[in-house]
Amino acid sequence: MKGSRFLIFFTLLLITLYLVIPIIAVLLFSISDVWKPGEPFPSSYTAKWYLDTIDDPAVQMAIVRSFIVGLITVIATLFLVTPTAYVIRLIFPQLESLMRLSTLLPFIMPGVIMALGLIQIYSHPPIKISGTIILLVFSYVSISLPLMYYSIANALDAIDGKVLTEAAQSLGATIPETFFQVIFPNIIPGIISGSLLTFASILGEFTLVNLLVGTRFKTLQMYLYIAINKEGHLTSALTVIYFVVVTIASVIVLAVGRRVSKEQVASLH
Amino acid sequence: MIDQKNQDIGWLFRWKIFKLQGKFGALISILPFFVVVFCFLGLPAIMILFGSFLDHGSFSLANYQKILTSRYDLQAFINSIWLSVFSAILGAVIGVLASYAISQTTSWIRSIMIVITNLTSNFAGVPLAFAFAILFGMNGTLTVLLSKFLHFNLYDHFTLYSATGLALVYLYFQIPLATILIFPSFYGLKKEWFEASKNLGATDWQFWKYIGIPVIAPAVIASFVILFANAFGAYATAQALTTGTYNLVTIRLARSLVSEVNPNLNRADALAILMATIMFSSLVVYQKMNQRARRWLK
DSSP: OOOOOHHHHHHHHHHHHHHHHHHHHHHHHHHHHEOOOTTTSOSOOOEEEEEEEHHHHHHHHHHHHHHHHHHHHHHHHHHHHHHHHHHHHHTTTTGGHHHHHHHHHHHHHHHHHHHHHHHHHHTTTTTOTTTTTHHHHHHHHHHHHHHHHHHHHHHHHTTTHHHHHHHHTTTTTTTHIIIIIHHHHHHHHHHHHHHHHHHHHTTTTOHHHHHHHHGGGHHHHHHHHHHSOHHHHHHHHHHHHHHHHHHHHHHHHHHHHHHHHHHHHHOOO | OOHHHHHHHHHHHHHHHHHHHEEEEEEEEHHHHHHHHIIIIIHHHHHHHHHHHHTEEOOSHHHHHHHHHHHHHHHHHHHHHHHHHHHHHHHHHHHHHHHHHHSSSSSSHHHHHHHHHHHHTTOHOOOOOHHHHHHHHHTOOHHHHHHHOOOOOOOGGTTSSSHHHHHHHHHHHHHHHHHHHHHHHHHHHHHHHHHHHTTTTTHHHHIIIIIHHHHHHHHHHEEEEEHHHHHOOHHHHHHHHHHHHHHHHHHHHHHHHTTSSOOOHHHHHHHHHHHHHHHHHHHHHHHHHHHHHHGGGO
């Protein structure tokens, strides 16, 4: 089963290079002052692109818009999903198949299809919200449901929610009491990682914002899309900022995930 | 004694009532979720399905007929399928190599690879298109470096804004996904099995043929299908890279929404249904394969 050490190392090195080089290229571009064509590296470096980017009110607004939309989406999704995940996993398991269908729908209809359907329904009365941020946020909530649901459902399975619920109820707790005082504090790691994953995915979302509202509401991604053919240095600085934010979110998710799995292992012994 | 009994009954009574009320409340508390699902996922799906069979207000198959006889629409499907199959096959092969290599290394290299695949899987869409334009664009860093040091003019053979260029970029987001999906199956391949096969006199090749590949294959096929669907539904990367000039199904759909003055959305509906059918079929195959793959992970 053992392969050659060298080949294994070489394979991993090649794959890593393919994945890392584009990111390093953007990073170098964002801090390069003078970069003569044909030189592998810039001849001098600067932080001015970052300062210019941060100073630009249009960029600030784009970042604020993305953060607000992401935050609203996360909060709304949490409110919708957390009780539902609990109720379906532990009280009405017979609704599990309806749930599965709901979480598969965003996969079967990717952004372009969803936008097509939403525009046809919501461009005329009784509900005329096409082209508004309201529709955008609702579409974001809808595509975030599967991710959040499975994050929380996994957390419920990991803490053995069924046993906890039975124990709480045999002690006389009502279902709301069980949920708020017993279950909720225990699934907070799942809620955190679900929220961060959702936030990161909304921060990177382009299809729906482009097709549902377009340039009227420039989020970070819309701004990048427009700036892609303009000033390369500024765009790369903004790309790096975006990537750093998303990376922080992923690192927290990985750390929380590791802690959860460690706790699980500990509780098994 | 009587007091005690009353208390018992009271407790039972209260518990039962609360349980019922709780259950009713529980049913109410999940209602908003399904209302949102219905309004923003279910209704659009139904709308598109109905719309695809409407032609000037009456039921017909004309939209499908138009698509199946339109060279431009068929070309979009061929391009999308080619790009998806190509990037999925290559992605799955590299994912297998990466997973095998990761399973053979020390734990700290393994951790580094897991972090790298997790982080780079976030790098997709517009930022990814931008990064590749910096590297492989007409005046991209690597394009210029290649011509200066190796006197190799990349753009004699290749442009980033073509099918091969798109495939190169798609591969970037396929590799991390493939690795994340395939890697666990290499854990299912127990060291003991290899040792046992050795003790029974099997060669390395026999081990892989009769044990290794059958155990890993379902996970690889499952991940191939997911990669295929992932590429087929992708829009942002292609749109940002080619500004919508390359003819893909997603780009055609998006165009019918944005550019036309008086769009005939019913034809787009039919296009969407054909695309959704492909996504749905991938999902069915994925679930079948995933069930098989999971057998070995327990």
